Amino acid sequence: MLDVPLSRIGDKGLFTRELEDALRDQSVHFAVHSLKDLPTRLPDGFAIAAVLERADARDALIAAAPVTLDSLRRGARVGTSSLRRRAQLLARRPDLDIHDLRGNVPTRVDKVLRGELDAAVLALAGLTRLELTSSIVEVLDADVMLPAPGQGALAVEVRSDAMDISALLAPLDHQTTRLATTAERALLAELEGGCQVPVGALARRTADGGLHLAAGVFDLDGREAVRAELAADVADDAAADALGRAVAARLRELGADAILARVRRASSVHPSTTPES
Secondary structure, eight states: OTTSOHHHHOOTTTTTHHHHHHHHTTSSSOEEEEGGGSOSSOOTTEEEEEEOOOOOOOEEEEOSSSOOTTTSOTTOEEEESOHHHHHHHHHHOTTOEEEEOOSOHHHHHHHHHTTSSSEEEEEHHHHHHTTOGGGEEEEEOTTTOOOOTTTTOEEEEEETTOHHHHHHHGGGOOHHHHHHHHHHHHHHHHTTOOTTOOEEEEEEEOTTSOEEEEEEEEOTTSSOEEEEEEEEOOOSHHHHHHHHHHHHHHHHHTTHHHHHHHHHHHHTOOOOSOOOO
16 A cells, blocks of 8 residues: 555554464464554554564664755655654754655665655664665754654564463563563553654663653644653563653643644544554
8 A cells, every 4th residue: 555645544553463363373473573563552362572672763864965854955855654753854844845755665765865855764773674774874863853662672472372482582572672662652552642643752771770751742744742751760561651651641731632633633543553664
């Protein structure tokens, strides 16, 4: 469905259903996903057995010429399939001409290198894993572009009753990554963040061993945003979940619900629990 913007598909489990079907019929023992593609509430009968150590969670600007986000020409054509990225791009550069960009990562990169677009924004982790870093001209820090909840992390999904498989996979679980992404995904769930809603979040360990979560909700045109952050001592999933929900509550106090309601009306997205691609 490459001719339809992701924001208008709004389908729960869009990137995971076929893999979960294979798990259900036991033709595979486990499935590996980009964590940001997994719904915050898994279907009944499934569980996350491990979250692998996170790669760099930031987004990256790719271009054929040596430019930065701030030095792109006025009116430059920038590609992205993400409403989150679109909103934050326009917040910083309202003059940019944002184009919907679909396809796999190499296809998106090729469109930029062929000159169909002046630049595009993609996840740094995906570009690194596919050895496509030569096209990166700038890595966008979180104060410029908050990443999607769970971005940069890989998750291993299993059937809930496959205790032997879960036990085999347990050593792969990276606790710091699990706690950070649990906080981010709890925030998304609390906001009823659905497919392609412009919500960014990033949790990181603090110097004293706590967990700091920064998050934002952005209007589509980049003109309005609410941001909140909070740090807490987090030693288990329950505490990480509570941190995420506390930051979500703060965002709601600042007006997040009104922004998200406008976004859903504008993009015909209904609340679900599927993060962006």
